[in-house]
Amino acid sequence: MTTTHKRFCQAVVERCGENFQRCLHCLSCASGCPVVAAMTYRPNGVIRLVQYGFSQEVLESPDIWLCVGCNTCTIACPMAIDIPVLMDALREIALENRAKINETGILNFHKEVLDSIQRYGRTHKLEIMMRYKVRQRDLFSDMDLGLKMMAKRKLDLLPSRIADTKSVSKLFKEFKG
Amino acid sequence: MTPMLREMQEISYFPGCSLATSAKENNQSLKEVCAHIGFNLVDLQDWNCCGSSSAHSINSELAFHLACRNLSLAPAGRPLLVACPSCSTRLRMAQHRLHTVPEAREAYELRWGRPVDPDLKIIHFFELIQSRGPFGRQPVDALNGLKFAPYYGCMLAQPPALRYERSYHGLMEKMLGAFGAQAVSWPYPARCCGTFLSVARPEVVSPMIDTIMRGALEAGAECLVTACAMCHLNLEIRCNLKNRLPTFHFSELLAIAYRTPIQKSWFAKHLVDPMPLLKERRLVA
Structure with a gap:
């Protein structure tokens, strides 16, 4: 060794x-x-x-x-x-170490979730899903499911946002590599 | 309906992103049940996302500090109820680090301008339920023989750092059983639902969900009961079997059991309609 x-x-x-x-x-x-x-x-x-x-x-x-x-x-x-x-x-x-990532879909999903938290302090699922789909260039899979969830009001159109977004974005500035 | 004699106890409440958005029926039924057994839930002022699986997956420092902000918002003298098992683990892990690593404590105090509250108790919904017990003058036939598969998902599997925390294995069986429901014995009460892989790798998650659903069907269950909104969602959206059982949030069945005001809108949000089963068992009008 x-x-x-x-x-x-x-x-x-x-x-x-x-x-x-x-x-x-x-x-x-x-x-x-x-x-x-x-x-x-x-x-x-x-x-x-x-x-x-x-x-x-x-x-x-x-x-x-x-x-x-x-x-x-x-x-x-x-x-x-x-x-x-x-x-x-x-x-x-x-x-x-900028290693080659072979599961880019999973990584992109994590990135979208963190971006959402950075923007709003909470996750906005509809936007996460849409941005993820665009990033993956895969707009059509799960389209039915998305529409069904919208119809059941499981996906809010607007994000729920915290008041003090400043302290959260400060955390991102400090710790997001 | 709140109990007449018991004084309401105030509790800080962290709903988490899932209960606040995609699983509102879980949130509403949980609040009904808590009010019924004497707890007044006060939303944690301006709570933020706990970081979810994504923060600790790729940035553990960020995950720690996101969780800490929530802890710093908790008023003294009240326990903090965390509805989601996954948020609960994130907040407990952060608290564990604050309690065991002096540097982390110093950084927290500097950043949030207040000392770490050594007495802050982070509790799960199960703890509140257990503290009141199923007993008293409750109708034992309230759930009318409903056969359910208790599904805890990974909430029972705690990381080694939290291994001395309480485990709630068996609580769903005990509570719902006391109201006349019947738990089936089945192989997957603690099998992981696949959580966030459901988005990027649905083809990995579907066989996992199918296995769980098949297990429940073969054990003779009429429905599954979940302790986590993420599990609930995956069971509903990633099952490829033709025969799918409806899935309830534990809080929904407790609301029925305690005969608190039930809202049909809860069940309308389910993707696998539980109404036929509820009607068959005469659990809703």
Whole structure:
């Protein structure tokens, strides 16, 4: 193992504050994970890649974006490793290092949600969906569903806005990389 | 109808974006139930989005500070009710960090101009329900044998940092059971609904939802009951099975059980119409 490899692993440990070196590779996480079928390496595989320092494979993997942080793995883990926190850290490192993101749809969705919070202090779902669709250049999928939800008044036309948008936009200025 | 003798207790209320917009029926029924059991919910003044899954997914510092702003708005001396399990986890994680990391506490005090309230209790709807219990002179046949699959989603799965917090496993069965509903035994009460992947990767979420729905059908349930508005939405919009069971918010069934004023507009917002079932079981006029 080269020093670069070791350095990557150490950087991830420091970033997430979680000592995943405890991992026994017992596969409890993978067998409970609800999205495992869509993953390439599975949660324990992601941990293994980090341990071995395969930074590119990990940072470009769809797995880190597919994890929704439901914590099913964490409660199954006999070593109580907070895997979602590790995934959070890996996504941040991937973005900072401009790694190639193979799940652009999920990333674009997150960006639209954060933009909405930045604008209004709350999420405006209709606008998030419309802007997401434009960003993805996919205007027609889920069109029926959107109309149905509008008819049921599940999507408000106008955003609900907080009064003190200043303090929220200040947070975005400070912390949005 | 509010109880006559009991004094109303004031509670700060954080509805969260879902209950404030796409799941208004959850919000309204929850308020009815709280008023009925003696809690007056006072909206947290100018609350903001907790950051949702997106902030902690790509920017954990931002997620922490967005949650902190909400904590800083909570008036002293009252617990803070957070309606959504996901918002609740975000706010609790932020509070946990404030309690355990002195630097985070200092930064909070500097930014929001007030000390961290060490006594602020963040509570979930389930805690209020549990504190009053199903007992007293309640009609035990109020839910008339309704067979339901209790669906908690991932709300029961807390991150390790919160592992000593209370778990509410079994509360839906106990409460609704006390009013004459019948919980089925089924395999997926704590299976994740797929949450936000529903937008970008619906083809990943649909099989998850189909599995959950099939599990409920095979166990003989007539409906599912959710603790989370996100789960509720995914069950309604991403199920590809022909035979779909209606899904209720826990608060809606409690409102029926307690015989508080029911609004048909709640059920009209459902995408899978629950009215035929409610009529069949004679739970609405």
